[in-house]
Amino acid sequence: MISPADFVQIPLDDWVNSFVRDFLVPNFRPAFRAMQVPITKVLEQIDTFFHWLPMLVFTVGLTLIADRTAGRGVALFSLVALIFIDMIGLWAETMTTLSMILTSVFFCAVIGIPLGIWTARSDRVLLVVRPILDIMQTIPSFVYLVPIVMLFGVGMVPGIIATIIFALPPIIRLTNLGIRNVRGDLIEAAEAFGSTRWQMLWEVQLPLALRTIMAGLNQTLMLALSMVVIAALIGAGGLGLTVYTGLGRLNVGAATTGGIGIVLLAIILDRITQSLGDKKGVQTPSLWQSLRSLFSASKADVGAQSGKPA
Amino acid sequence: MISPADFVQIPLDDWVNSFVRDFLVPNFRPAFRAMQVPITKVLEQIDTFFHWLPMLVFTVGLTLIADRTAGRGVALFSLVALIFIDMIGLWAETMTTLSMILTSVFFCAVIGIPLGIWTARSDRVLLVVRPILDIMQTIPSFVYLVPIVMLFGVGMVPGIIATIIFALPPIIRLTNLGIRNVRGDLIEAAEAFGSTRWQMLWEVQLPLALRTIMAGLNQTLMLALSMVVIAALIGAGGLGLTVYTGLGRLNVGAATTGGIGIVLLAIILDRITQSLGDKKGVQTPSLWQSLRSLFSASKADVGAQSGKPA
Amino acid sequence: AWDTGWFHSEIYKQLFEELGYSIDGPTTLDNPPFYQAVGYGDVDLWVNGWFPIHDTYRPAFEGSAEIIGAVAAGGALQGYLVDKASAEKFNIKSLADFKRDDVKEAFDRDGDGRADLVACPPGWGCEVAIDEHLTKYDLKGDINEIKASYSASMADAVAAYGAGEPILFYTWTPNWTVNELKLGKDVVWIQVPEEATEENAAKGVASCVADPCVMGFAANDIVPVANSKFLKENPAVATLLKTASIPLEDIFAQNSAMNDGADSPEDIKKQASDWIKANREMVDGWLATARGAAQ
Amino acid sequence: MKPKIRVEGVYKIFGEDPQGALDALNAGKSKIEIFEETGQTVGVQDVSFEVGEGEIFVVMGLSGSGKSTLVRTFNGLIPPTSGKILIDDDDVASCSAERLRKIRREKITMVFQHFALFPHKTVAENVAYGLKIKGESAASRRKKALAALEQVGLAAYADSLPGELSGGMQQRVGLARGLATDPQILLMDEPFGALDPLIRREMQDELLHLQKILKKTIIFITHDLNEALLLGDKIAIMKDGRFVQVGTAQEIVDNPADDYVAAFVADIDRGRVFEAGHVVTDPVTVEQNEKGAAEKALQLMEEHNRNALYVLDNKKVAGLVTYQELSVAAREEGRTDLTEVMVTDVPVVDQDTPLNELYGAASAGHPIAVTDKRGRLTGVIEVEAVFSQLSGDASEDETGEEGSTPPAEEKTETAQGGTPR
Amino acid sequence: MKPKIRVEGVYKIFGEDPQGALDALNAGKSKIEIFEETGQTVGVQDVSFEVGEGEIFVVMGLSGSGKSTLVRTFNGLIPPTSGKILIDDDDVASCSAERLRKIRREKITMVFQHFALFPHKTVAENVAYGLKIKGESAASRRKKALAALEQVGLAAYADSLPGELSGGMQQRVGLARGLATDPQILLMDEPFGALDPLIRREMQDELLHLQKILKKTIIFITHDLNEALLLGDKIAIMKDGRFVQVGTAQEIVDNPADDYVAAFVADIDRGRVFEAGHVVTDPVTVEQNEKGAAEKALQLMEEHNRNALYVLDNKKVAGLVTYQELSVAAREEGRTDLTEVMVTDVPVVDQDTPLNELYGAASAGHPIAVTDKRGRLTGVIEVEAVFSQLSGDASEDETGEEGSTPPAEEKTETAQGGTPR
Ligand SMILES: Nc1ncnc2c1ncn2[C@@H]1O[C@H](COP(=O)(O)OP(=O)(O)OP(=O)(O)O)[C@@H](O)[C@H]1O
Numbered sequence A, B: 001m002i003s004p005a006d007f008v009q010i011p012l013d014d015w016v017n018s019f020v021r022d023f024l025v026p027n028f029r030p031a032f033r034a035m036q037v038p039i040t041k042v043l044e045q046i047d048t049f050f051h052w053l054p055m056l057v058f059t060v061g062l063t064l065i066a067d068r069t070a071g072r073g074v075a076l077f078s079l080v081a082l083i084f085i086d087m088i089g090l091w092a093e094t095m096t097t098l099s100m101i102l103t104s105v106f107f108c109a110v111i112g113i114p115l116g117i118w119t120a121r122s123d124r125v126l127l128v129v130r131p132i133l134d135i136m137q138t139i140p141s142f143v144y145l146v147p148i149v150m151l152f153g154v155g156m157v158p159g160i161i162a163t164i165i166f167a168l169p170p171i172i173r174l175t176n177l178g179i180r181n182v183r184g185d186l187i188e189a190a191e192a193f194g195s196t197r198w199q200m201l202w203e204v205q206l207p208l209a210l211r212t213i214m215a216g217l218n219q220t221l222m223l224a225l226s227m228v229v230i231a232a233l234i235g236a237g238g239l240g241l242t243v244y245t246g247l248g249r250l251n252v253g254a255a256t257t258g259g260i261g262i263v264l265l266a267i268i269l270d271r272i273t274q275s276l277g278d279k280k281g282v283q284t285p286s287l288w289q290s291l292r293s294l295f296s297a298s299k300a301d302v303g304a305q306s307g308k309p310a
Numbered sequence C: 001a002w003d004t005g006w007f008h009s010e011i012y013k014q015l016f017e018e019l020g021y022s023i024d025g026p027t028t029l030d031n032p033p034f035y036q037a038v039g040y041g042d043v044d045l046w047v048n049g050w051f052p053i054h055d056t057y058r059p060a061f062e063g064s065a066e067i068i069g070a071v072a073a074g075g076a077l078q079g080y081l082v083d084k085a086s087a088e089k090f091n092i093k094s095l096a097d098f099k100r101d102d103v104k105e106a107f108d109r110d111g112d113g114r115a116d117l118v119a120c121p122p123g124w125g126c127e128v129a130i131d132e133h134l135t136k137y138d139l140k141g142d143i144n145e146i147k148a149s150y151s152a153s154m155a156d157a158v159a160a161y162g163a164g165e166p167i168l169f170y171t172w173t174p175n176w177t178v179n180e181l182k183l184g185k186d187v188v189w190i191q192v193p194e195e196a197t198e199e200n201a202a203k204g205v206a207s208c209v210a211d212p213c214v215m216g217f218a219a220n221d222i223v224p225v226a227n228s229k230f231l232k233e234n235p236a237v238a239t240l241l242k243t244a245s246i247p248l249e250d251i252f253a254q255n256s257a258m259n260d261g262a263d264s265p266e267d268i269k270k271q272a273s274d275w276i277k278a279n280r281e282m283v284d285g286w287l288a289t290a291r292g293a294a295q
Numbered sequence D, E: 001m002k003p004k005i006r007v008e009g010v011y012k013i014f015g016e017d018p019q020g021a022l023d024a025l026n027a028g029k030s031k032i033e034i035f036e037e038t039g040q041t042v043g044v045q046d047v048s049f050e051v052g053e054g055e056i057f058v059v060m061g062l063s064g065s066g067k068s069t070l071v072r073t074f075n076g077l078i079p080p081t082s083g084k085i086l087i088d089d090d091d092v093a094s095c096s097a098e099r100l101r102k103i104r105r106e107k108i109t110m111v112f113q114h115f116a117l118f119p120h121k122t123v124a125e126n127v128a129y130g131l132k133i134k135g136e137s138a139a140s141r142r143k144k145a146l147a148a149l150e151q152v153g154l155a156a157y158a159d160s161l162p163g164e165l166s167g168g169m170q171q172r173v174g175l176a177r178g179l180a181t182d183p184q185i186l187l188m189d190e191p192f193g194a195l196d197p198l199i200r201r202e203m204q205d206e207l208l209h210l211q212k213i214l215k216k217t218i219i220f221i222t223h224d225l226n227e228a229l230l231l232g233d234k235i236a237i238m239k240d241g242r243f244v245q246v247g248t249a250q251e252i253v254d255n256p257a258d259d260y261v262a263a264f265v266a267d268i269d270r271g272r273v274f275e276a277g278h279v280v281t282d283p284v285t286v287e288q289n290e291k292g293a294a295e296k297a298l299q300l301m302e303e304h305n306r307n308a309l310y311v312l313d314n315k316k317v318a319g320l321v322t323y324q325e326l327s328v329a330a331r332e333e334g335r336t337d338l339t340e341v342m343v344t345d346v347p348v349v350d351q352d353t354p355l356n357e358l359y360g361a362a363s364a365g366h367p368i369a370v371t372d373k374r375g376r377l378t379g380v381i382e383v384e385a386v387f388s389q390l391s392g393d394a395s396e397d398e399t400g401e402e403g404s405t406p407p408a409e410e411k412t413e414t415a416q417g418g419t420p421r
């Protein structure tokens, strides 16, 4: 049986090995490690805050947010789920995971939304970005774990970086989609009044794309959650570590408990962010209002929330 | 700081442990292992076929299929990619992975499409199925690896089972969506002519939902591909194993090579299945034609294809 | 298995084949799934059990599977290593030296004020042992255990070493890590802060900062673990397992060969059959006994 | 004759609590009040009517007035909240699902506004859909489908996909699909709403033409008044789910039941609505060969205050004489032979000619002769009567007696327009 | 006066290879041929025209004929392939982006078919959009927006969201948005297409009313002929991207340039298109106090073949006499005083009265007096002439001379309708 391999063989693995080990790591590791600093900063802030916040305050706050955004049912669910998480003894881990997720999502938004806008405004950029996103989503995250570790080290922040790589595509895609899908006649109307590109963006495109962007944020959040366990492989803590440890000890119970924690967290965050997108798109979705309410939800700024009469 | 955990603690992990180990495994392991039989059968067929097929025949065949469905560009890409895979020495692994993926997707379709139809036809079923799908998608696959091993053992087939669990939701969701989204006036028209529920399904709903169902199949395929490495953790072979082994040996090169193999496979399969959905929806998508062409593509029935004049 | 096990797995495989068995595999499995699987008889045997450190998995297989014979009794070393340059620079002799601030700072890669130690994946036997050490020696505040996938953690250590940073890690031998980072040349064993006694100290470990060397771990047996029912039905295998063993030096040698690139399945096969050829006599003896038991 | 469709007291309430809404309706609340108070939407309220076999019954009204809801109750696509819908003897509102399916398969089909063609089936397959559902064989289906396509002139496109046809052609396919099962009743829900005006006109003519041959019973929804007038044997005007007026085009245009209907018909071209028969008056004639015909004619004209008079030749129209010419000829010049001064090239129409087709004839300024099928004069139309009908003033005094008393009072705004400004 | 908008030889080809399509056009190929051969779509071809300040220029044509494409080139939403579009002195087709933006901000706004209101902004914010873009302060924006809303009667809804308003109200918001920046030119692309007939009529009246006050230059797209006739000072009819005819409503209805236009206007109610001025004839009159007035009147009538004649009192309309009454009175009874037999209650209209408002006056059967602003008789309308114009036969012999030669030949189908069948 003949095949091309009989004639030419490409030692791709060797090439990659020497590229990473002999070139990338020796020369750029310090640079890459320096890039972690902003992530570390944000993570520390969020993490400290959540671990400082008393469990009951957090629970009440999130329940109120859920009630305001996603309705009574979700609020009730959040309440019960959070109490349950506490009772099965995973509160601290949950908070760690939450900080990690929010940090990832924060950076995904900061990177992804402008990039999405850019792709929406230029077909050429889209042409370049799209295959990269495709590959980012199809390449198994295991493949980039080792390079990430080699370049960034192990721990929470490299875990977040892996998560960002994995969770970034949807927010870019949906920002792009949202802006491109803004009704043509509205764009035309804005143009007919002599809007500049920036005015168009701020006055028309972004507000109208907000729902879709929110959907992207929601998907990004979900993908980030799905990386929690894999991030634990490179030293991130939280619920992912609980699962990983449970697996290592053949402790199905612990692994399942950690898994349930992740699922509960996922459901709560999913419903809240989903309803955020839904509602604000229909009602009065001033961009700033929406971003603000997203923020107060994502940072779970409970002090301020619970201060208001419910 | 007070929290509910101070008063009640739920030993959930112990409960799960004893449920799985003392109840599920002793009583149902044989039943679960028996369930593997059909999967094993299908897998063996496909695997034997692909490993028997000469590399060049497969390559030419798939290229022709790509040309007919997704156009010249994709065909060219497939050709180059397959030759590249062969040259980097991953042909056998790629075939193993392909068999595994196709088996998973086959069972996803067999389970998912009827289930999707059912959910589309009954709001009550949807109400039950939806949260289950939500959980299936949010629960980290690591969590169910150990229970799967406990119930099904290790190897290729348990890997496929994990893959099915992970990749099933989109096909159900999109079958449901596709059928529910069939234009109301067409349903009305069919009803106005006195169609029975089955006639409605076969004559109108399924053909019109086909595009969406194909999109679901495409997503299922992609999710299945993303499980390849994780399935290797419980003993499945193929490209996933290459990646996993590479990681274990700190061999970035090998891991990347395996990863590239997966990505190439993913891109080819993605483009072909995507275009399958696209084209057949617009042109003459007799359900049977479409299913047939899907089949000949998914089984890569190259003998038949390459026998025809291109 | 981790990749130190391929070689002797292959030797055993070839031996079984000479006995007339056909073998599937070897299958690659992580510790937890393996112990699970062998307990249920999905896998008949593996030859990569490390005891006593795998004692944590006993509940998973005890009753339906058992340890039988030994691949290499008492020869497997485990312990903590630091890179040679730092060991000399900071004069590090044992874990206790990591209480010193300058050492801590030098070994601190993640900036949390503690020295980073590449430990074991959560759940493995060694993870528990390391944890015990750190508690026992009151080092929790000084040393940060990286509990991640072992290869990931080591990737970090190797990369850090490559970048000239000090590293501290746990490993065992035989293992590819010591080929990557050569014992005595790149890295040296350090001790745990305990007085050397007869039981806990190993003599003649050249690459240790001290001799005798208190490595903190008793030497382990590398043992086959097999499904009991399978053994009962296949007395020849049982006997072979009981009698056979492979010298550690040979395992070391092969491991280093593997790390030099000879790591394809074919290479390993060849290394195994070469070894069998070289030790034909001994092997024949084992086989004869085994065949005898089968009668 | 027994009506083909009989609708009795049909109500349709959308919402969770139809009974509450029904009670509120009975208490005299309006659709909007009910929606605001209970959240229930009144789709149709208290509609009763009958349609005879072979009739075209047009339902019109603004968007949201309940036209679609009403017509969808007829084939059970929407079950009414209460009321009876009798198709022959079956009450569609209460019969079994099996029976309903049978009625749909055999008696009643629907043509949809946006065509609702199955995009995945060819034109012929679309047309054959109803037959396939009934279980006919492929060959017979194909044959009947082609025959139906022939009727709408699209047989050549049998194997195209609907997407390849223009809107007008697609609509004709929809019509063919409705006709293929040879139903007795066609429900047409704004079938021409999406068409260009030219194509639309073509389709209307086509429908009238088909109807002449096939004699189906048709319920036709539109919100275009001209279309309603053109097609409808009877027209119902809906508002808020209720019939505010039912009648012929002329009845509605002449006597709008309320301001809503009046606003609806305000812009109508009355020349299309009314026919010669609406403005005809009894003929005042002389026989050509009668003795003293000339003087008699002059006297008749003076008596009836007319400027011209029809002259008969043995009961058939021979021509007409004008007062002026006749009086000059007879009284001043003494020529009393009618045939000498008679205009023979006279306009002749029949009863059903719409007024707007009389303009040419009327532009001669002479009264127009209306004859029956055998050519006998049954009446004449004075041009003043035409204007009277066109201006809408004739309605008060029934058929236009004659314009003797100038009804200019109502039109004084035109006179005012002439006063100095 | 310099035209406000001057369009010269504008072409727009959609596709990759406009030059190829232009060449093919010059070679005389049709739009369809070009599309089939080259894949290029001809949007607009060779359109030139001018619109004066304060005019309403209506563009009509079937779907796809290029109306939207054309009008979108005026504010640069679509750049033309070739040709000039001069707004005052700026060529929109070739000026800089900056300049174009300035023109859009200051001179020209657009009102869209489907409103195109920003759903996330309140009504007032929508209306103020153009002002915000220009950088006006929030307070001044708000003030002007409220003023514009006041004009369309929606000030009360300033803080609602567009989604909360009905279609008609949304359209008025769109109009207010167009007016808020006080542009000189309004482009309206089928602005009333989506409305119910009743609301549509209201909007048309509103637009006419506003136009009377504001005197904008308006380009108005529609495919409704009645709307075009109602609003347009000038009307252009498009087909396949080309103007097939440009003219006033009357010109187009009377002299359709080809069959396409003819089919387009076939259904029109001519009574709305034409005005009294189109059918007026020179008055033949007698002075009331003239000597021998009665006999002179009779003779004039005989001469001109008329049945009635206007009687003046010092050049003002005093009344009319009919031939019949006058001849009986004067010739037979010897009473020659015109005032005795004169009808004084006569219909009087002015030049601009549309024909369909003459029907009431005409139903008296007497000729109608047309007076100028000072009340002086400038002509009379014979009822026959009205019919002649309505039937469309007047066009050949220019202004309706008189119905003396009955043009019934063309209408023989009505006569045939009366022959035995
Ligand atoms: N499925 C439904 N659920 C609730 N309300 C409905 C439903 N269908 C129709 N309606 C309401 O019933 C009323 C009548 O609607 P219908 O569609 O019959 O109007 P229509 O006269 O056909 O209007 P159009 O000309 O727009 O087709 C409307 O107020 C509408 O909102």
Ligand SMILES: Nc1ncnc2c1ncn2[C@@H]1O[C@H](COP(=O)(O)OP(=O)(O)OP(=O)(O)O)[C@@H](O)[C@H]1O
Binding pocket: E014, E015, E041, E042, E043, E061, E062, E063, E064, E065, E066, E067, E068, E069, E070, E223
């Ligand atoms: N962006 C475009 N790309 C390609 N072809 C176009 C584009 N826009 C319009 N066309 C084509 O140009 C022609 C004129 O279209 P246009 O929209 O101007 O017609 P219209 O008269 O406004 O029709 P309607 O009454 O449906 O609005 C059509 O054949 C259309 O298909």
Ligand SMILES: C[N+](C)(C)CC(=O)O
Binding pocket: C002, C031, C050, C053, C054, C120, C124, C125, C126, C127, C172
């Ligand atoms: C055998 N190892 C030391 C590699 C792993 C363990 O502790 O299980």
Ligand SMILES: [Mg+2]
Binding pocket: D067, D068, D069
């Ligand atoms: Mg309707």
Ligand SMILES: [Mg+2]
Binding pocket: E067, E068, E069
């Ligand atoms: Mg248009």
